[in-house]
Amino acid sequence: MQTKRAGRQTVQLSHPPSVVSFANIGGRMEGQGPLSDYFDELSPDAFFGKKTWEQGESAMQERVLRRALEKGGLTAGELDYVLAGDLLNQCIGTSFGLRSFHIPFYGLYGACSTMGESLSLAALLIDGGFARLAAAMTSSHYCTAERQYRMPVPYGSQRTPTAQWTATASGCCILGAQGDGPYITHVTCGRIVDWGITDANNMGAAMAPAAYDTLRAHFTATATGPEDYDLIVTGDLGLLGHQIVTDLFRQDGVDMTKNYTDCGLLLYHLEKQDMHAGGSGCGCSAAVFNGYLLRGLREGRWKRLLFAPTGALLSPTSSFQGESIPGICHAVALSAAKEGV
Amino acid sequence: MQTKRAGRQTVQLSHPPSVVSFANIGGRMEGQGPLSDYFDELSPDAFFGKKTWEQGESAMQERVLRRALEKGGLTAGELDYVLAGDLLNQCIGTSFGLRSFHIPFYGLYGACSTMGESLSLAALLIDGGFARLAAAMTSSHYCTAERQYRMPVPYGSQRTPTAQWTATASGCCILGAQGDGPYITHVTCGRIVDWGITDANNMGAAMAPAAYDTLRAHFTATATGPEDYDLIVTGDLGLLGHQIVTDLFRQDGVDMTKNYTDCGLLLYHLEKQDMHAGGSGCGCSAAVFNGYLLRGLREGRWKRLLFAPTGALLSPTSSFQGESIPGICHAVALSAAKEGV
Structure with a gap:
């Protein structure tokens, strides 16, 4: 079992x-x-x-x-x-x-x-x-x-x-159960990660530690690294959160700069649309995945993709009561072709 | 598969x-x-x-x-x-x-x-x-x-x-995966059921149609009826919702009066504690199940039990906006002994 x-x-x-x-x-x-x-x-x-x-x-x-x-x-x-x-x-x-x-x-x-x-x-x-x-x-x-x-x-x-x-x-x-792909090969379930961020206007910083935790767990369990994926995409960390994840991995000696992006960076023109740190919300990673990413996999733009949406587990009540903002991130690995597993 | x-x-x-x-x-x-x-x-x-x-x-x-x-x-x-x-x-x-x-x-x-x-x-x-x-x-x-x-x-x-x-x-x-029981033998996933109830102070009536829908689906799929269980327990329909479920099954010619109860009826002394229609909330069925019901199964009080918690899928915002109250009910069948399946 x-x-x-x-x-x-x-x-x-x-x-x-x-x-x-x-x-x-x-x-x-x-x-x-x-x-x-x-x-x-x-x-x-x-x-x-x-x-x-x-x-x-x-x-x-x-x-x-x-x-x-x-x-x-x-x-x-x-x-x-x-x-x-x-x-x-x-x-x-x-x-x-x-x-x-x-x-x-x-x-x-x-x-x-x-x-x-x-x-x-x-x-x-x-x-x-x-x-x-x-x-x-x-x-x-x-x-x-x-x-x-x-x-x-x-x-x-x-x-x-x-x-x-x-x-x-x-x-x-x-x-x-049947189909022509892309295929979901691995699922990494996130843990609640709380590094004590309390700024409810800085979701990227609150969620970045969870993304780091889940991606690290995924790489370790599957004996892979960033180089084994054509694209790694977190959920909606935006500009700041994406930078924090990159920095955290750099401290471990892992280079994320070549193929790592974030749905919150992909969905909008940050400057032209005055988006500040980027996109967020459940619909951000959902829309990017169920359009741009899946079409790219089907069209051969990428072969292996790691999709890792992030969430901030707060409410206005918890912030009013002085709580910090726990984060979570669930990762799914996809392959355009059927792999022997 | x-x-x-x-x-x-x-x-x-x-x-x-x-x-x-x-x-x-x-x-x-x-x-x-x-x-x-x-x-x-x-x-x-x-x-x-x-x-x-x-x-x-x-x-x-x-x-x-x-x-x-x-x-x-x-x-x-x-x-x-x-x-x-x-x-x-x-x-x-x-x-x-x-x-x-x-x-x-x-x-x-x-x-x-x-x-x-x-x-x-x-x-x-x-x-x-x-x-x-x-x-x-x-x-x-x-x-x-x-x-x-x-x-x-x-x-x-x-x-x-x-x-x-x-x-x-x-x-x-x-x-x-291993253990001495009780064992979960069947899982029936509920559907969202909305019969148009709009009274946010009458959760029992709003959730009863979902309980009826799920229990009926369970009985049909497993070719069982109330007589095949020692106890059938819905979530927190309370006095009124329990009565509605019983009545709905009576219209189908199914007698639920012998072994059907509800966690909302079990948790409190309705009259003495001034509980009106009974208990509710996620903790109602959770506390009754993880104490009274599981101990009863372990102690031999019942052999087969059908546990079917119910939920009302509303928020204050949806009620303010004139929406009705959809319900849902998920059922789990338990057996005290390991059955050949």
């Missing part, structure tokens, strides 16, 4: 599940970014046709799942599980977005690491023989996140230089 | 994971209830020695995991996963409660169904060969839940007759 485990946090999948279909949706700012061509849908309307921003976020999840099913020629009834969550209190973006599908559902909370967590668990459920097809997805919305975590957008609060921009975006990935 | 599935929502475990250890903690009201002898720890202090109620809820999770490890003669380093969540915004009860353990962690949000969801996924990860030992846990706290969902407790708001009492309690169950 223990043969699939490779170290404390990593499992090697015995029958690597395949990406069967994927889709993403973005808002106006995402459409003005460098990855705009990699979106299935871009909406200039932040309400997505609904009355409130929260309902708009739910609409994104509903639409992105519908789109991923369509692209894969699948129906909701063929999915054995959907695994999803979001940043909203009680994950209402997910519950209301998915209620009309009637698919067996496990709700997740991994903060902005949710795309990594949902993808990990979907892969494990398939490899374990419990599912033939499973969907992994998440969303975030600039306006719902701002009013929940900071200030309602119309207040026009000044943003600090370390602040990141919560993506208005959603991504969905359908995995299957 | 598909042999473990029995119907749309149910899987039959090929190597039923065993309960290895379990523990629960309750507060003052739980100590005055009929199950007080089934708690490992009862605290008259609602703060659990901390400065805020939220920190108190985290302390419960920390203590209950420590207690379950101790009772099983285990260390945190031996657990391959911990799966947990709670009702607080961004699940901070869990993140802060578990941050000192450094165990690979998947965060869940299943509202009050979280004990069912965490137990389900822990069982699947073990049966899939990804873990040898995994912990499933959750918590709720009367004071943190009240001020988040309704009114801060010191306001002394009047409670409606259909209102339930959020348990101040936590429960942890450690499952293993």
